[in-house]
Amino acid sequence: MIDWERLAKELAEAVAADVNLEAPWREAITRTPRHHFVPRFWDLDQNNNPTELVDGAHPDHRERWLTACYRNQVLITQWHGQRGRRIITSSASMPSLVAQMLQTLDVHDGNRVLEIGTGTGYNTALLCNRLGHAAVASVDIDPLLAAEAQQRLNRLGYQPVVEASDGANGLPSAAPYDRILSTCSAATVPAAWIDQLTDGGLIVAPLTYGGALAVLRKTALGEVSGHLAAEQAYFMPLHAAGEPMPNGFVPDLPQLSEIGASHEATTAIPLKLWNNPDWRLWLALHLPHGHIADLVNEHMDRTGAIVYTADRRAQVDYAAAEPGRWPVTQDRDRLWDTVEAAWQSWTRFDEPDRTRIGITARSDGQQWVWIDEPDQPVPVHRER
Ligand SMILES: C[S@@+](CC[C@H](N)C(=O)[O-])C[C@H]1O[C@@H](n2cnc3c(N)ncnc32)[C@H](O)[C@@H]1O
Missing domain, CATH: 3.40.50.150 (Vaccinia Virus protein VP39)
Known part of the structure; x- marks a missing residue:
């Protein structure tokens, strides 16, 4: 018993x-x-x-x-x-x-x-x-x-x-x-x-x-x-029948060689920002079908971040670069533009913690993010 x-x-x-x-x-x-x-x-x-x-x-x-x-x-x-x-x-x-x-x-x-x-x-x-x-x-x-x-x-x-x-x-x-x-x-x-x-x-x-x-x-x-509530709630994704894992949710990381001619740029987004779960969430709201992965060295210290979808990829590399001008490599559709737009609004709204973030969704499929009050929509530069 x-x-x-x-x-x-x-x-x-x-x-x-x-x-x-x-x-x-x-x-x-x-x-x-x-x-x-x-x-x-x-x-x-x-x-x-x-x-x-x-x-x-x-x-x-x-x-x-x-x-x-x-x-x-x-x-x-x-x-x-x-x-x-x-x-x-x-x-x-x-x-x-x-x-x-x-x-x-x-x-x-x-x-x-x-x-x-x-x-x-x-x-x-x-x-x-x-x-x-x-x-x-x-x-x-x-x-x-x-x-x-x-x-x-x-x-x-x-x-x-x-x-x-x-x-x-x-x-x-x-x-x-x-x-x-x-x-x-x-x-x-x-x-x-x-x-x-x-x-x-x-x-x-x-x-x-x-x-x-x-x-x-x-x-x-x-x-x-x-x-949004204060809690972090990481859950497995809703997926369609017959698909144990949706291709679009955690897609295999496309290799840089697979995404065609790469576009080089630089960013001023600091490395420490990627430690912040509220920033990662903010970015996820801009890239609802995308994913974030970390680049790490042999000691498992973060050296960069990768943002990707099933067929697009952009990454920043913090190793050996002039501070404030870290190199970004991305596909020619420039997925990193979405990251920069998210960072601009993140800064403009004083690095909002998640409880300031709101969502409105309609049954016609429209959904948008707002800050503090529904009448303050955040311009979201979504991935294509
Ligand atoms: C974290 S588990 C749920 C835990 C559960 N509430 C419990 O108390 O054990 C997530 C569940 O969501 C289910 N799931 C995934 N996609 C779904 C979908 N499209 N519709 C309904 N269930 C789904 C999975 O099969 C899985 O059992």
Whole structure:
């Protein structure tokens, strides 16, 4: 017999040390057996590559497995091999981040909630505990994950709607929703979420690879608007069925030789800026389909930054250059122009921390970034 109640109580305490946890969510964590939703997980090596399967059914693994299930840590539950790499495709998110997002969702009794990214079903169970299962719907792109999560939920007596389909379409069969919570990140806010939200309803969703957590209220027909939360929320991307990892989200880094004649320029963007997660987020909002990688030396010190999309690349190299005139190499479409434009507005707005940033999205596909108030749009020089 597993004494999970004691462990779950300890987990709730550990989460409460990190997050100013409201009583109903503390209660939900205390009453939800996380090990039931994570029967096995993958250990990671120091490069975050999944290595060993830790299986709760294996007597030699049991103690390690159970301890990990009730630690405040993310547990990797699925990966796919792709082009020689192991790409993580599902996980039980870190409980303190889960709790923070649930609190940010600001649910009230009687609210109907849609979760995007059922994964293990743990978060769905927390929602069922808080609101009652009849108020909860959840969708995952992966049919196996959705089926397993549904069985686990059913075994605890919860019968929420769980469907295997693309969460970018919301879940029309159980709409409308007062709250939509995404546990995978979207490049931009899908129109279906806006349409399936009740007036005054709230979306809490990670956006872009920059770790933005958007808190968006439906303020008008076909429109949501709101600020980013203070938390960094890095989540795996929303991807289409049959594609374990979208080509466009973390594309293979195009080689400089592949992108054609390179355009040389210089930049005054300082090296230290690339340490700042708020700058990286700001840039990500300008390049929602792009990605940032670091150039490092043999000591793993950062020596440059690479900004890229599936077929474009620009990079700055800080090694051995005159300060303030660091060399940039880029494709002939000049992807770096977007980086410079982002840096200009970043400076003009006094290096805004993420909570000053706002997003308005419309169901006709328009989306824009603003600073402090919706009437202060940031001119975003988007990538083509
Ligand atoms: C971080 S995991 C979710 C964690 C989950 N909420 C839990 O408590 O275990 C992200 C999930 O998003 C799912 N996902 C990715 N793209 C999706 C899409 N287009 N629609 C719905 N789910 C998607 C993945 O299959 C994965 O299970």
